[in-house]
Amino acid sequence: xxxxxxxxxxxxxxxxxxxxxxxxxxxxxxxxxxxxxxxxxxxxxxxxxxxxxxxxxxxxxxxxxxxxxxxxxxxxxxxxxxxxxxxxxxxxxxxxxxxxxxxxxxxxxxxxxxxxxxxxxxxxxxxxxxxxxxxxxxxxxxxxxxxxxxxxxxxxxxxxxxxxxxxxxxxxxxxxxxxxxxxxxxxxxxxxxxxxxxxxxxxxxxxxxxxxxxxxxxxxxxxxxxxxxxxxxxxxxxxxxxxxxxxxxxxxxxxxxxxxxxxxxxxxxxxxxxxxxxxxxxxxxxxxxxxxxxxxxxxxxxxxxxxxxxxxxxxxxxxxxxxxxxxxxxxxxxxxxxxxxxxxxxxxxxxxxxxxxxxxxxxxxxxxxxxxxxxxxxxxxxxxxxxxxxxxxxxxxxxxxxxxxxxxxxxxxxxxxxxxxxxxxxxxxxxxxxxxxxxxxxxxxxxxxxxxxxxxxxxxxxxxxxxxxxxxxxxxxxxxxxxxxxxxxxxxxxxxxxxxxxxxxxxxxxxxxxxxxxxxxxxxxxxxxxxxxxxxxxxxxxxxxxxxxxxxxxxxxxxxxxxxxxxxxxxxxxxxxxxxxxxxxxxxxxxxx
Numbered sequence: 001x002x003x004x005x006x007x008x009x010x011x012x013x014x015x016x017x018x019x020x021x022x023x024x025x026x027x028x029x030x031x032x033x034x035x036x037x038x039x040x041x042x043x044x045x046x047x048x049x050x051x052x053x054x055x056x057x058x059x060x061x062x063x064x065x066x067x068x069x070x071x072x073x074x075x076x077x078x079x080x081x082x083x084x085x086x087x088x089x090x091x092x093x094x095x096x097x098x099x100x101x102x103x104x105x106x107x108x109x110x111x112x113x114x115x116x117x118x119x120x121x122x123x124x125x126x127x128x129x130x131x132x133x134x135x136x137x138x139x140x141x142x143x144x145x146x147x148x149x150x151x152x153x154x155x156x157x158x159x160x161x162x163x164x165x166x167x168x169x170x171x172x173x174x175x176x177x178x179x180x181x182x183x184x185x186x187x188x189x190x191x192x193x194x195x196x197x198x199x200x201x202x203x204x205x206x207x208x209x210x211x212x213x214x215x216x217x218x219x220x221x222x223x224x225x226x227x228x229x230x231x232x233x234x235x236x237x238x239x240x241x242x243x244x245x246x247x248x249x250x251x252x253x254x255x256x257x258x259x260x261x262x263x264x265x266x267x268x269x270x271x272x273x274x275x276x277x278x279x280x281x282x283x284x285x286x287x288x289x290x291x292x293x294x295x296x297x298x299x300x301x302x303x304x305x306x307x308x309x310x311x312x313x314x315x316x317x318x319x320x321x322x323x324x325x326x327x328x329x330x331x332x333x334x335x336x337x338x339x340x341x342x343x344x345x346x347x348x349x350x351x352x353x354x355x356x357x358x359x360x361x362x363x364x365x366x367x368x369x370x371x372x373x374x375x376x377x378x379x380x381x382x383x384x385x386x387x388x389x390x391x392x393x394x395x396x397x398x399x400x401x402x403x404x405x406x407x408x409x410x411x412x413x414x415x416x417x418x419x420x421x422x423x424x425x426x427x428x429x430x431x432x433x434x435x436x437x438x439x440x441x442x443x444x445x446x447x448x449x450x451x452x453x454x455x456x457x458x459x460x461x462x463x464x465x466x467x468x469x470x471x472x473x474x475x476x477x478x479x480x481x482x483x484x485x486x487x488x489x490x491x492x493x494x495x496x497x498x499x500x501x502x503x504x505x506x507x508x509x510x511x512x513x514x515x516x517x518x519x520x521x522x523x524x525x526x527x528x529x530x531x532x533x534x535x536x537x538x539x540x541x542x543x544x545x546x547x548x549x550x551x552x553x554x555x556x557x558x559x560x561x562x563x564x565x566x567x568x569x570x571x572x573x574x575x576x577x578x579x580x581x582x583x584x585x586x587x588x589x590x591x592x593x
Contacts, residue, residue: 010045242533288409293483437474489534
């Protein structure tokens with residue numbers, strides 16, 4: 001037979017009826033009815049039914065019956081329309097089939113450790129990752145990898161049309177701490193020295209701006225040696241962007257045009273622009289998060305006045321503390337079924353965020369009920385002025401403003417998911433601006449950059465850098481989608497003296513800064529332009545485009561939640577000879593007696 005493919009499966013339709021075709025793919029399912037054998041064959045483009053009927057030779061029928069799931073085969077035959085009673089309206093190409101004339105087996109397959117599904121795999125994740133070469137054959141993974149490809153292609157299309165250059169930056173670089181730990185690579189040629197893998201192309205893209213490139217982008221691979229977390233990967237991909245001679249609004253404009261282009265090309269959705277803008281303070285104070293989900297309301301309210309009027313002493317005490325706050329959530333139509341157990345689960349969230357607890361009450365036909373009801377029994381009219389109605393529940397948190405907002409923000413998300421307050425296919429974008437430039441690390445006892453050390457402070461705060469770092473607002477911004485940080489960026493410092501002032505605050509005095517970042521500071525002395533940019537997490541973007549909640553589902557070969565590559569079983573030891581070549585030895589502790 002001719003084993004070379006003549007058509008992909010998605011190219012076969014009723015118009016080819018009576019024509020000879022050859023398809024290549026894997027056996028997806030087999031149904032043996034004795035005189036008839038049905039073989040569903042799958043390639044990357046789709047699936048089609050092939051039929052070996054009672055006109056087949058003994059040899060062909062025997063060969064067909066020897067097939068097993070996941071055999072890699074070629075099928076040659078004629079396309080024909082199915083009879084009316086055999087049409088499968090729920091299946092693409094359910095109105096046609098291939099009458100098989102010959103079969104060629106390229107390779108056989110062992111029995112797979114799990115079933116290859118048309119849609120989502122039902123196997124456990126670690127098993128899927130170990131046999132990723134099989135998992136990638138599933139319909140869901142095929143579709144998600146396709147969307148990832150389409151997204152990257154559309155990104156390149158957009159930036160080319162906008163006059164950007166795609167420029168590759170190095171993978172082997174000098175270790176320049178950016179917040180997380182570096183992956184380090186020992187040098188064989190220069191003993192006891194190391195390269196690092198980039199956490200981002202940050203310094204190089206800034207130097208590209210000094211180099212007059214003006215508009216740069218890159219589909220950049222990045223690496224961070226962080227403790228395992230379910231929503232992070234040790235290596236990830238970002239859409240990296242930098243521009244010269246721009247202000248914040250210029251960057252927002254490019255970001256919105258890019259996102260609009262992608263959603264139109266990939267999802268056929270027209271987005272409304274400009275996107276909503278919220279300051280960091282507004283986002284935290286109103287939604288309890290610097291990455292708020294705006295698909296639903298459920299806003300935090302300032303409960304200070306009512307707390308002061310109530311007989312609830314713990315709330316009043318919180319108001320008297322430094323940065324003290326009392327805030328609340330009114331959850332509409334939540335009273336029915338709201339039990340002490342449910343209240344306890346929400347209270348656990350508040351305690352996790354460092355609060356003493358969570359006060360609550362519900363408004364029923366009998367009046368106010370719940371743990372805090374007795375403290376507000378004489379304030380019902382005031383509660384109604386806040387919007388409390390019968391059937392509602394009010395959740396109250398008191399303490400440090402940051403902890404109160406953050407805890408209620410998580411409770412807000414929890415309640416919204418429980419009550420189905422949003423549709424998964426809705427998309428609510430928002431720019432978060434005016435982040436603090438610094439945050440104080442209590443454990444380390446020093447100031448750290450909120451985003452990174454190269455972000456420009458707002459001009460009106462520059463004089464406060466040394467005297468009041470907590471008050472300094474940076475020209476920082478995040479793009480948020482449905483409760484996820486999709487992109488992050490800033491306008492950059494391009495004056496070496498100002499950059500050193502920021503370095504000093506975060507613990508890099510002149511000598512150390514010169515050692516770590518001297519090449520960047522040197523470039524600034526040669527006419528650096530004002531510049532800024534952003535980076536979009538490609539993995540997270542594709543995750544949101546495809547409607548999954550796990551970035552491992554949109555990466556061809558991800559690490560598992562423990563940071564292990566299950567397929568090739570890495571990390572793994574290396575040979576003694578390799579260690580010698582790299583001038584490395586291990587200090588193995590003496591066994592304890």
